[in-house]
Amino acid sequence: MSKNISSLSGRDGKELEDPLWERLQKAASIDGSPEDRALTQIADDFLIGEAITYGTSSFYDFLKKENQGKKAYVCNGSACLVAGTQDKVHHALAKHFKPEEIGHMCCLGRCHENSAFNVGGLNFSGDAIERLAEVVGRGLRVEGLGVGAASSFPNMDTYHVASSMASPSSPHRCRDWRNSTPFGSRC
Amino acid sequence: MPRLEEFYAVWEQVLKSNSADVLNEIKVATIRGRGGAGFPMGFKLEACRNAEDTTGNGTPRKYIVCNADEGDPAAYSDRYLLEQRPHRVLLGMMIAGYCVGADTGVLYIRAEYPEAVEIVKQAVRDLEAQGWIGNNIKGSGFNYRFKVIKAAGAYVCGEETALLNSIEGKRGEVRTRPPYPAQQGLFNRPTVVNNVETLACVPWVITNGGAAFAKLGSEKSNGSKLVCLDSGFKRPGIYEVECGTPLAKVIDELGGGFARPTKALHIGGPLGGIVPLQKINALSIDFESFQREGFLLGHASVLSIPQDFPMVKYLEHLFEFTALESCGKCFPCRIGSTRGKELILSAQDGKKIDRALFNDLIETMEIGSLCALGGGLPLGVKNAMQYFRTELDEYFA
Numbered sequence: 001m002s003k004n005i006s007s008l009s010g011r012d013g014k015e016l017e018d019p020l021w022e023r024l025q026k027a028a029s030i031d032g033s034p035e036d037r038a039l040t041q042i043a044d045d046f047l048i049g050e051a052i053t054y055g056t057s058s059f060y061d062f063l064k065k066e067n068q069g070k071k072a073y074v075c076n077g078s079a080c081l082v083a084g085t086q087d088k089v090h091h092a093l094a095k096h097f098k099p100e101e102i103g104h105m106c107c108l109g110r111c112h113e114n115s116a117f118n119v120g121g122l123n124f125s126g127d128a129i130e131r132l133a134e135v136v137g138r139g140l141r142v143e144g145l146g147v148g149a150a151s152s153f154p155n156m157d158t159y160h161v162a163s164s165m166a167s168p169s170s171p172h173r174c175r176d177w178r179n180s181t182p183f184g185s186r187c
Numbered sequence: 188m189p190r191l192e193e194f195y196a197v198w199e200q201v202l203k204s205n206s207a208d209v210l211n212e213i214k215v216a217t218i219r220g221r222g223g224a225g226f227p228m229g230f231k232l233e234a235c236r237n238a239e240d241t242t243g244n245g246t247p248r249k250y251i252v253c254n255a256d257e258g259d260p261a262a263y264s265d266r267y268l269l270e271q272r273p274h275r276v277l278l279g280m281m282i283a284g285y286c287v288g289a290d291t292g293v294l295y296i297r298a299e300y301p302e303a304v305e306i307v308k309q310a311v312r313d314l315e316a317q318g319w320i321g322n323n324i325k326g327s328g329f330n331y332r333f334k335v336i337k338a339a340g341a342y343v344c345g346e347e348t349a350l351l352n353s354i355e356g357k358r359g360e361v362r363t364r365p366p367y368p369a370q371q372g373l374f375n376r377p378t379v380v381n382n383v384e385t386l387a388c389v390p391w392v393i394t395n396g397g398a399a400f401a402k403l404g405s406e407k408s409n410g411s412k413l414v415c416l417d418s419g420f421k422r423p424g425i426y427e428v429e430c431g432t433p434l435a436k437v438i439d440e441l442g443g444g445f446a447r448p449t450k451a452l453h454i455g456g457p458l459g460g461i462v463p464l465q466k467i468n469a470l471s472i473d474f475e476s477f478q479r480e481g482f483l484l485g486h487a488s489v490l491s492i493p494q495d496f497p498m499v500k501y502l503e504h505l506f507e508f509t510a511l512e513s514c515g516k517c518f519p520c521r522i523g524s525t526r527g528k529e530l531i532l533s534a535q536d537g538k539k540i541d542r543a544l545f546n547d548l549i550e551t552m553e554i555g556s557l558c559a560l561g562g563g564l565p566l567g568v569k570n571a572m573q574y575f576r577t578e579l580d581e582y583f584a
Contacts, residue, residue: 003375005355056357060353078457106258121301123300164440164441165411
């Protein structure tokens, strides 16, 4: 990969202040993939060839053309696969979305609950699929919620958290760890 | 925020300390990378500390990059840290930056973790409000800023050089090495890339001393490790164990045993080994025992493969996953994963696989791939062929 592109992307004023990566993502935010005109404009702004912006946008799942119009995603990770939960998830989503509006994500990290899916930019799992109408109706979006704690999200999952170094048999003991182990502090 | 003030007291101490002494504590701790590779963190930091930004491209910089592209199915310990312990990760990056003279921390968080992205952004805002980052922090003369980058769905970006390309706005293709990122990383500048969990160890190491961390664990695997258990266990979740803890203890005591009839464990993600139940007692949560037995600890995610899930279907899934996620830069991975998938699919339609040909294919992938995606897939495939031969024999000539 060209060092020259790296240098052009890393110039003062671009680098992390106005990064190429975020310009491409912003261009994709309207419909799931940047329009050709936007790719040309971004290439001009960064003094790079269109092949670079086209190349990047065609590489990533959530920038490529196939992502256009997607509104819901089914997790297709290994844990959900072997749990056998995803056909039901897909079937349920199909009642609310057109086939071309449903994509895949791998994976959402909800491997402890399975039945994982993403709607409106938020992840859901476990029995959330039973409440899909409510989930879709609320039209939740994660961006701009401005929350500082995971518990503030209405879609958060639950799982056991414990340390054998502090208390071998008691899940949810994280509040008691406090600096007793490398991951014990609340912060 | 008294709790945060108490937590960041160590940061104010660090800012008054000699950076070489701070780095030395990390070296004494011998933290090995928690993302899967197990490379000592202290080596990377020292190499970056000794490197200079010779690009001549604007402001000279070095970077600390947090690899939060935890794409391994069944792994969610990084998600846990980002959502529930974000300051542990951020402070780890700040201390790492102080050690090497880097003024910028970049978190590359996967798009599939949208909540984590927002929580970390809020945590950075909290730091700014408290004056723990910015210019001339607390009068120390040290500057530090954060940038949170949301990824866009590419498993291969968990590989550190593909990740750097992605931050630069390029295709997430793997770079050849050398030069290593510590010499020429992000925007060609000296860069340390560490996994979330690795960085999250650092505050504890600095607070309690490198020797205290080194005292935990086994000879070559120090400290503690987070282990993720999937829904195939009675108590699925995140468990912190001292390195060297028997795998059986994790499964039976912490996980409560299996929730369903299980025939194997896929540990360390799709590129890890497939462990048959009879091997559980030979393994403990450390790099050594997994290597000795022909498996891989990786990120220590534990996925349980149900008794009734056909192993051939699981292998099909692994090849398909690799074919979809291959960056395409090297042919053993790009072509090998697709050919493997085709062979496995055909075998299920009655066309038996030439075993010698298949072995050649996975050997080529293993030794010829540029990174661990193509290079790692064969491990689990070989494990399955060894330990589940009876089940798979009908598909091979």
